[in-house]
Amino acid sequence: MFAWVLEPSSSRQKKGEGLKPPREMVQKKIAYLILFVIFIANVLGISSSYAHFPSTPEEECRSIDLRTETNNTLQMPIRDQGKTGWCFANAIADALQLSYQVPEPISAADVAINYSQSDLSQLHSFLKRLFSKKAREKPFETGIAKIAAEMEIQDGYCPEAVFPSDYWTKVTSEGPAKKPTETPVEILDAITQTYGLLQSVHDGTFAQASELPFYFKFKHVNDRDFFDLLKNSTQLKFLIHLREKVCESERVPFPEGNKNFNFKLRTRKIFKAIQTALEAKEPVTVDIFAGVLEDQLNFKKKISDFHTVMVYGSQFNHQAQECQYLIRNSHGTSCEKMDPDLTCEHGYVWLPEHTLFRAMTSALIIKN
Numbered sequence: 001m002f003a004w005v006l007e008p009s010s011s012r013q014k015k016g017e018g019l020k021p022p023r024e025m026v027q028k029k030i031a032y033l034i035l036f037v038i039f040i041a042n043v044l045g046i047s048s049s050y051a052h053f054p055s056t057p058e059e060e061c062r063s064i065d066l067r068t069e070t071n072n073t074l075q076m077p078i079r080d081q082g083k084t085g086w087c088f089a090n091a092i093a094d095a096l097q098l099s100y101q102v103p104e105p106i107s108a109a110d111v112a113i114n115y116s117q118s119d120l121s122q123l124h125s126f127l128k129r130l131f132s133k134k135a136r137e138k139p140f141e142t143g144i145a146k147i148a149a150e151m152e153i154q155d156g157y158c159p160e161a162v163f164p165s166d167y168w169t170k171v172t173s174e175g176p177a178k179k180p181t182e183t184p185v186e187i188l189d190a191i192t193q194t195y196g197l198l199q200s201v202h203d204g205t206f207a208q209a210s211e212l213p214f215y216f217k218f219k220h221v222n223d224r225d226f227f228d229l230l231k232n233s234t235q236l237k238f239l240i241h242l243r244e245k246v247c248e249s250e251r252v253p254f255p256e257g258n259k260n261f262n263f264k265l266r267t268r269k270i271f272k273a274i275q276t277a278l279e280a281k282e283p284v285t286v287d288i289f290a291g292v293l294e295d296q297l298n299f300k301k302k303i304s305d306f307h308t309v310m311v312y313g314s315q316f317n318h319q320a321q322e323c324q325y326l327i328r329n330s331h332g333t334s335c336e337k338m339d340p341d342l343t344c345e346h347g348y349v350w351l352p353e354h355t356l357f358r359a360m361t362s363a364l365i366i367k368n
Contacts, residue, residue: 055353056271058316061323064278065313066098067348074098075105078347080166080332083188086112088143088285088308090165090330095145095283095310096152099366100254105160106152109187112165113243114155115148145285145308145364146263153254158247162219171223172214182217190216191239194230198238201230218246262365270363271323271353274311277365284311284366288359293329293349296339299358311363312348323353 076097079090089112097106115121121143167184170193174181185193194216197206206212209227216226225245233241264270277284290307291298313326327349331337335344343350351359 056275056323060275061314061316062275062279063315065326066281067312069281074101074103077105078333079108079330081330082166082186085142087330088145088148089115091285091308091310092145092148092152094328095285095366096149096157098283099259099368102157107158107160107163108165110158110163110243110247111148111152112143113239114151115143117240118147118151146261149261149366153259156251156253158251162250163243163246168216170214171217194238195235198230198233198235201227220249221246260367262367264363264365266357266360266362273365274363275314278311278314280368282365282367284363285309286311286363287361288356292355292359294337294339296341296355317352320352324350325353325356327351
């Protein structure tokens with residue numbers, strides 16, 4: 001959740017790049033720390049009063065729906081993050097696909113696991129594991145879009161079809177004939193089961209691939225590959241090694257060209273920046289407290305409700321006399337859990353501007 005404070009680890013710098021001068025590094029860390037304090041103040045509601053914010057006038061509320069811009073050119077189905085906290089990775093995978101006009105969905109699992117190698121993600125994971133036994137049984141689940149995007153661009157993307165982000169294929173052998181059976185397993189459950197299997201391999205319960213009661217199959221990973229990954233990885237490193245193995249021959253570099261990541265805290269001018277970005281078809285992600293999606297009046301700032309989504313359009317609601325924004329969520333196409341007073345369309349939902357402003361903490365605009 002907080003890893004935008006620090007740059008990716010210096011050990012991940014591209015070959016040929018020297019380390020930055022210590023003074024410059026210190027100055028950059030201090031600058032990020034100052035922004036981080038302001039960010040926390042926004043999260044806690046200390047700044048940016050929203051009682052009487054100036055709403056966007058009708059003439060400045062552009063009628064834009066990026067679905068009409070992308071449906072005919074890009075494959076961008078609504079994602080379903082299930083029980084994982086990888087909302088930031090889903091949003092960034094879609095934002096990068098839109099920004100670079102990538103014709104195939106980008107793996108959000110690749111984005112999330114790549115992000116886990118950032119300095120603060122590792123610190124965050126260490127602290128969680130230190131104070132919570134349950135955290136040791138689950139993968140990291142939080143992140144900030146800015147760092148995730150920068151790290152993914154540096155490495156190139158892995159296609160979603162190669163490294164799925166929703167379900168993994170579990171292969172079990174049943175009966176005397178050991179006939180393999182394939183079953184889709186939600187990704188968080190799959191990771192949890194894999195951690196248990198890894199422990200069994202390390203304690204000697206299973207000594208070779210043929211003894212495994214199950215494994216998870218990927219395009220470039222069979223049972224022997226999976227066993228080798230289990231045998232040669234710690235729990236903390238397993239997903240990183242799996243990502244490398246699955247995507248090593250399928251990773252695609254992003255087209256050349258600099259992208260600017262414009263990180264904005266919630267201020268009274270934030271919607272002007274969002275409107276300008278939408279008009280230029282520049283991806284926008286926002287961090288919100290997701291309780292408002294189920295109840296527009298729920299503005300409780302629970303960390304467990306912190307959620308990253310994309311802003312996918314805007315239009316003026318003449319009945320309410322207010323601009324509203326199209327939110328692209330990452331919890332499937334169902335509208336069952338959405339506030340019935342909101343207009344929900346197959347995983348997209350229109351939020352009134354004042355509701356979005358109260359619920360949001362920050363935005364990230366990927367500028368061309």
